[in-house]
Amino acid sequence: MRVLTVPATAYDDVPYTRGGAVDRADVGALVQSAVDGDAAAWKALVEGLSPLVWSVVRAHRLSDADAHEVYQTVWFRFAQNLGRIREPQKAGAWLASTARHESLKVLKSLRRMTPTDDPQLLDRVSEDRTPEQSVIDSEEAAAESERIRRLWQEFEELGERCRQLLRVLMASPPPSYQEVSAALGIAVGSIGPLRQRCLRRLRARLDARGAL
Numbered sequence: 001m002r003v004l005t006v007p008a009t010a011y012d013d014v015p016y017t018r019g020g021a022v023d024r025a026d027v028g029a030l031v032q033s034a035v036d037g038d039a040a041a042w043k044a045l046v047e048g049l050s051p052l053v054w055s056v057v058r059a060h061r062l063s064d065a066d067a068h069e070v071y072q073t074v075w076f077r078f079a080q081n082l083g084r085i086r087e088p089q090k091a092g093a094w095l096a097s098t099a100r101h102e103s104l105k106v107l108k109s110l111r112r113m114t115p116t117d118d119p120q121l122l123d124r125v126s127e128d129r130t131p132e133q134s135v136i137d138s139e140e141a142a143a144e145s146e147r148i149r150r151l152w153q154e155f156e157e158l159g160e161r162c163r164q165l166l167r168v169l170m171a172s173p174p175p176s177y178q179e180v181s182a183a184l185g186i187a188v189g190s191i192g193p194l195r196q197r198c199l200r201r202l203r204a205r206l207d208a209r210g211a212l
Contacts, residue, residue, distance in 0.1 A: 028089035035083045046075065048173075049092055053099050055171035056183040059164040060103035070102045077102075092176065096168075096183035154205040162198035169195065 027049075033041035053074050057067045077098050078091075085094055155163065168175060168183050181188045 027091050028087075031082065031085065031088035031091050042079075045091070049095055051171040051173065052092055052175050052179055052183075053095050055168045055175070056096050056099035057103055059167040059183070060100075060107060062103060062106060066106050070099065070106060073102050074099045090178065092179045093182040096175065096179040100183050100185065150209065151206065154202060154209070157205065158198060158202060161194070162201065165191070165194060166198055166202075 027045070030041045030045050030048075034045060050071075053071060054067075057070050057074075062070060074095060078095060081094075085091060155166070158166075164184055165180070165186070168180055175183070177188045177191050180186065180191050186194065
């Protein structure tokens with residue numbers, strides 16, 4: 001099989017990705033085409049499944065440098081094993097599981113996990129504004145910015161399991177429950193109920209502080 005490299009994508013430098021959809025029903029066919037050396041199929045897989053890989057990596061709160069290294073490692077492993085994946089249509093779950101495994105390896109190699117408030121780890125709207133934009137910004141925009149700040153502040157107060165789950169579910173296109181299960185080691189049947197509990201907990205915290 002011809003060696004395939006991870007193409008540069010629009011997703012490489014953002015904490016959560018948008019766009020880059022790939023029909024889950026086509027994944028198996030794309031994998032087979034990539035095995036046969038089709039560069040376009042490989043690129044389609046990377047473009048379509050990068051959001052999932054990034055969401056899993058970011059859910060483990062790695063530094064930017066570590067996150068990019070894990071991202072590249074995951075796709076390298078995928079290329080290495082492309083022809084040996086038993087169920088090509090479940091390539092997303094394979095990638096999610098590998099992203100989790102590689103992220104945990106990095107965390108294990110560190111003496112401790114340092115909490116961070118780096119805004120690049122959160123899916124926030126950029127606060128960079130030109131002078132002209134600053135003048136145009138209305139009180140409504142400022143209030144929205146404050147609401148978002150409070151939202152993320154309360155989000156960070158949730159338990160680690162809730163934060164990980166909600167971060168992965170933020171990926172666009174949304175991952176399947178099988179992929180979420182592979183990414184976080186949560187039983188498929190537990191994902192929905194846990195998601196609801198986490199969202200209720202977040203809403204309750206926001207309600208208590210009048211942030212909604």
